[in-house]
Amino acid sequence: MDGIPIHFYLGVSALLFFLGLVTILARRNLVYILLGVELILNAASLNFVTFSRYGGNLDGQIVSIFVIILAAAEAAVALAIVLNIYNVFKNVDVDTPSELKN
Amino acid sequence: MYFDYTNVLIFFLVGIGFVGVNMVVGSLLRPSKPNPEKNSAYECGEDPIGPNRVQFDIRFYTVALIFIIFDVEIAFLFPWANSFQEFKAAGLGGLVFFEVLVFVSILFLGLVYLWAKGDLDWVKSTEAQRRAALAHRRAEEAKETAADSAKSESATELDLTVAAEAGHH
Amino acid sequence: MTAAHIAFAAFALITVVSAFVVASHRSIVHSAFGLFFTFFGVAGLYLTLGADFVMAAQILIYVGGIMVLLLFGVMLTPSRRSDFVPARFLRALTLGAIVLVGLLWVLKNAHWATQELASPESTIDEIGRQLLTREQYLLPFEVVSVLLLAALIGAAYLARRRKIVD
Numbered sequence: 514m515d516g517i518p519i520h521f522y523l524g525v526s527a528l529l530f531f532l533g534l535v536t537i538l539a540r541r542n543l544v545y546i547l548l549g550v551e552l553i554l555n556a557a558s559l560n561f562v563t564f565s566r567y568g569g570n571l572d573g574q575i576v577s578i579f580v581i582i583l584a585a586a587e588a589a590v591a592l593a594i595v596l597n598i599y600n601v602f603k604n605v606d607v608d609t610p611s612e613l614k615n
Numbered sequence: 616m617y618f619d620y621t622n623v624l625i626f627f628l629v630g631i632g633f634v635g636v637n638m639v640v641g642s643l644l645r646p647s648k649p650n651p652e653k654n655s656a657y658e659c660g661e662d663p664i665g666p667n668r669v670q671f672d673i674r675f676y677t678v679a680l681i682f683i684i685f686d687v688e689i690a691f692l693f694p695w696a697n698s699f700q701e702f703k704a705a706g707l708g709g710l711v712f713f714e715v716l717v718f719v720s721i722l723f724l725g726l727v728y729l730w731a732k733g734d735l736d737w738v739k740s741t742e743a744q745r746r747a748a749l750a751h752r753r754a755e756e757a758k759e760t761a762a763d764s765a766k767s768e769s770a771t772e773l774d775l776t777v778a779a780e781a782g783h784h
Numbered sequence: 785m786t787a788a789h790i791a792f793a794a795f796a797l798i799t800v801v802s803a804f805v806v807a808s809h810r811s812i813v814h815s816a817f818g819l820f821f822t823f824f825g826v827a828g829l830y831l832t833l834g835a836d837f838v839m840a841a842q843i844l845i846y847v848g849g850i851m852v853l854l855l856f857g858v859m860l861t862p863s864r865r866s867d868f869v870p871a872r873f874l875r876a877l878t879l880g881a882i883v884l885v886g887l888l889w890v891l892k893n894a895h896w897a898t899q900e901l902a903s904p905e906s907t908i909d910e911i912g913r914q915l916l917t918r919e920q921y922l923l924p925f926e927v928v929s930v931l932l933l934a935a936l937i938g939a940a941y942l943a944r945r946r947k948i949v950d
Contacts, residue, residue: 525800529800529822539872539877540867552806562833575915584845596673596857605861620836677940689844690845718926725932
């Protein structure tokens with residue numbers, strides 16, 4: 514937008530991606546990993562909208578709407594799986610379901 | 616375009632400011648005399664027992680799930696509703712209406728599925744759970760008594776035939 | 785220093801600070817509420833980019849829907865202790881910083897072919913047109929309904945309480 518270079522938006526998006534990556538790497542709780550995935554999806558979506566604005570067409574915005582919808586479907590299914598894991602093992606550590614291996 | 620949204624921004628700022636100012640004024644005016652009993656969690660006057668994070672009923676999750684899927688549907692219908700008149704003026708009204716009808720009816724199948732499975736029914740699903748638990752317990756008891764009778768009745772041959780007959784029934 | 789700069793700075797600050805809270809707080813409830821503010825900040829950034837429909841979708845779906853779902857996820861899986869380990873967090877920060885440095889290097893050195901910016905218009909009309917035109921996004925639009933149906937049935941099936949066979 515008026516007088517703000519594209520680097521600023523891309524920088525914010527890179528920071529969001531970085532923080533999402535840190536969340537995923539540093540935690541063992543499955544719900545935390547989902548929070549990190551949401552951060553990364555937001556970073557990607559912000560990139561799409563930025564390029565849409567500075568590139569002069571609307572495709573980026575439509576892709577970012579699809580990203581938002583994908584995130585909704587992903588969160589619904591992933592949390593249902595997490596709840597099932599919790600019901601069986603009584604915790605949500607990422608390593609617990611490896612008991613499924615024989 | 617930005618001008619439309621400065622209204623929203625001012626609305627937000629006034630809302631946040633109203634809450635903030637009231638909380639600051641409240642904290643300046645009210646007396647503050649904390650003691651351990653006052654600071655403990657309130658459970659009808661009893662001493663609190665156990666952690667404050669208890670597990671919620673999973674049916675809350677099902678309701679939230681249904682909500683989010685149809686929330687997304689509404690978000691998708693909004694641009695259609697916005698540009699429908701324009702399509703109609705271009706003579707494409709029927710086609711565009713049909714496109715959206717396909718979209719909505721595919722999701723309607725999901726609603727039918729949930730309805731048929733009883734996920735929308737809060738009271739009935741507790742009733743179904745209770746009944747399932749009862750049936751399960753009855754089956755267990757029947758199995759136990761069958762095992763018991765088999766053990767005791769294996770003593771005499773006569774009883775064995777009776778048990779075999781009972782097994783046929 | 786125009787109003788645009790101030791708005792961008794405020795929203796970017798909200799986004800990054802609350803995302804840092806998500807990554808670093810000991811309590812998962814606080815992290816989830818941090819994510820709430822991150823979503824709001826990103827919605828504000830969309831607005832400064834002139835993407836008003838994406839902002840509305842972000843608030844409607846992310847803040848109103850996904851956030852509720854994630855909070856239910858947090859409440860439904862209570863765990864006794866925090867899983868925040870400072871050593872692991874520092875290791876993750878180091879690894880992430882390598883990726884961040886790479887990204888910022890690309891950001892600095894790439895030649896971004898940006899256009900002369902037109903004054904932003906409301907984009908919702910154009911998005912509605914493109915979503916329902918066959919040559920553009922009609923097929924993805926219809927496929928989304930199948931995706932949502934699959935997610936709905938799959939997740940409802942998984943969430944149904946039933947006897948665990950042991």
